[in-house]
Amino acid sequence: SQQGEEDPQALSIQEGENATMNCSYKTSINNLQWYRQNSGRGLVHLILIRSNEREKHSGRLRVTLDTSKKSSSLLITASRAADTASYFCAASLYNNNDMRFGAGTRLTVKP
């Protein structure tokens, strides 16, 4: 069964704007990870946030985690056309043994 659920399913913005994607999960987690996938190819790891962390940054990426609401958000600032991809959150219950993905958010950044 799916653990992470992304919202919205699709997002279209102009280059330079910020993009926010949300993820909800159902049970207590050990960590949550965000991945990017271009056109049905392999997934690229973006960021991992542990259950005892509330916020992490990596370049133009900012991830927050609210364990009380069982939700996470991914913010991409100053978006570029190259950011066009599908973004997935994956929640892990124990280490990486049970990493469950949502259906993803399809982001389109228009030049």
Place this chain on the structure above:
Amino acid sequence: DAGVTQSPTHLIKTRGQQVTLRCSPKSGHDTVSWYQQALGQGPQFIFQYYEEEERQRGNFPDRFSGHQFPNYSSELNVNALLLGDSALYLCASSLVAGGPDEQFFGPGTRLTVL
């Protein structure tokens, strides 16, 4: 430093046939996980191998089986193929020691069942 590699890139089979997909983990990694990703969906966890044993399994039938070799590479076998097995099969590697870590994914094998 080679990342995760998978072979073949594409594969076409007919219903009832058997297929074997292969994965070589990133250098230094000892754990391999397999995922199935149907079109328009997120990856679904099939199983994970560590120390040549299946550690955990997702909700997949016994037609899906795997193996891990002493060099940490892995195979995914699917018997009695169904049309619904058509998907992108992704392999991911990680390092168990040291606790939770990100998984590195390969480019995937696109399986089409006719």
